[in-house]
Amino acid sequence: MNKVYRLKSSKSFEYIHKHGKSYANTNLVLIVAPTKFNLKVGFSVSKKLGKAVVRNKVKRRLREGFRLLIPYLNTHFNYMIIARQNAAKCDYHELLSSVKHLLLKANLVENKQDFNNIV
RNA sequence: CGAGUUGACCAGAUAAUCGCAUUUAUAUGAGGAAAGUCCGAGCAUCACAGAGCAGGACGCUGGCUAAUUACCAGUGAAGGCGACUUCAAGGAAAGUGCAACAGAAAUAUACCGCAUUAUUUAUAAUGUAAGGGUGGAACGGCGUAGGUAAAAGCUCACCACACCCAAGGCGACUUGGGUGGUUAUGUAAACCCCGUCCGAUGCAAGAGACAAUGACAUUACGGCUGCUCGCCGGUCAGACAAUCGCUUGAGGUUAUUGGCAACAAUAAUCCUAGACAGAUGAUUAUCUAAUACAGAACUCGGCUUAUAGGUCAAUCUCACCAU
RNA sequence: GGCCUGUUGGUCAAGCGGUUAAGACGCAGCCCUCUCACGGCUGAAUCGGGAGUUCGAUUCUCCCACGGGUCA
Secondary structure (H helix, E strand, C coil): CCHHHECCCHHHHHHHHHHCEEEECCCEEEEEEECCCCCEEEEECCHHHCCHHHHHHHHHHHHHHHHHHHHHECCCEEEEEEECHHHHHCCHHHHHHHHHHHHHHHCCECCHHHHHHCC
16 A cells, blocks of 8 residues: 555544544444545554564555555545454454445445445 | 484475565565563764772683673583483681571580589589480581590591692693591671672764754853762754664675684675565465464674474483394 | 563552561351341462572572553
């Protein structure tokens, strides 16, 4: 995933956390906040999930999954995804489907038919 | 065939599609421990790193190294039938402290006992560490030995200890011989003494720019640690931002030589991550025993800890069987 | 990335190397009472794990594990 789409400063993380709307399931939490600029994403994986190897793996899988979904999303929002403890046990496909589930729940998908076909 | 000991190695590979980091692009892209941060250095700033006190670390010998107490080889001690393993291993006669309970007595000692003498005949004085019981430790141990009133290194043999001599070894030390009857336990990982070493802070160190402007201030304040001295400098905000530091290094690989080894020398050859919300993932196929522990953040040398499944070595050890 | 600090019944905790490891709250059992409460008695700890020093470690030293704090 390109650097353009990344959230960087801790200020913007705080802003999303305060002003955004949150949606959750057993594996992940999604927080969204509207923005004037382009779409950006941040991933938060805390030390609760495990050691460095586990955390990196979860982050990489989330990044790969989200990369495929970007073209179908509403571009005027900032996204923040927090991994819960259950996410450490999931494989790639389970994580992808739970990301899709949350995005549909938040009603931010534009072309729903193509979106559902992504594997 | 069974049970062990020690040392070493591997840590998935190939192909396709999409994606990430460095990069103009090709190309390249986590480990044996990248981990713990337990030691030692480089490097940077403070003065080209200074003095004293305090404080800390280490302590058998020789070697190696940029450096170390931590690496290598030995010595000694302890453990194991053995291969082998473990050890912060100077000084207790410089001084101080501590040694609960038990025991007559714990660093100086006579409770019971055994003898002799005296008389009041069951007491006292004297001698005595062989016997008793306590304890981790009780004038070194032990004996069909001598000796004695009873005993005792009082004498003798052997062992232990101290000192001296000889031989071997660079040395720690070892082996052998002789002399001495031997005023005294343990603890220094208690304080301490002796010897050796250590200035402080760590890349969030720091460097040069952008950058004006504002605030404080000259026997002040700060740098620089616990204290004293000495030395140097105006300081802070702006400034949790960007660039550099950042990867060619006491480097790796191979070969030869020296060395038991750690390691060193010579030659050839290679350049092999450099991020800053922080790069290695997803899918498919084939092979396979491959499903472990685990993710670089300035860089090296050692130590420690975690680790699936497997491979190899030692003319290794023990037990059983056969000859 | 660096530097400090802690771990003792279920919880909060004291503990100068030495007798059976104080205490409080809670829990369980017994006594007291017609019953409950109050009160009294009793019980539950290999001192985070593993080595070492010592005659003897909760205490001293080393190596691990898991917490907490701090530095721009």
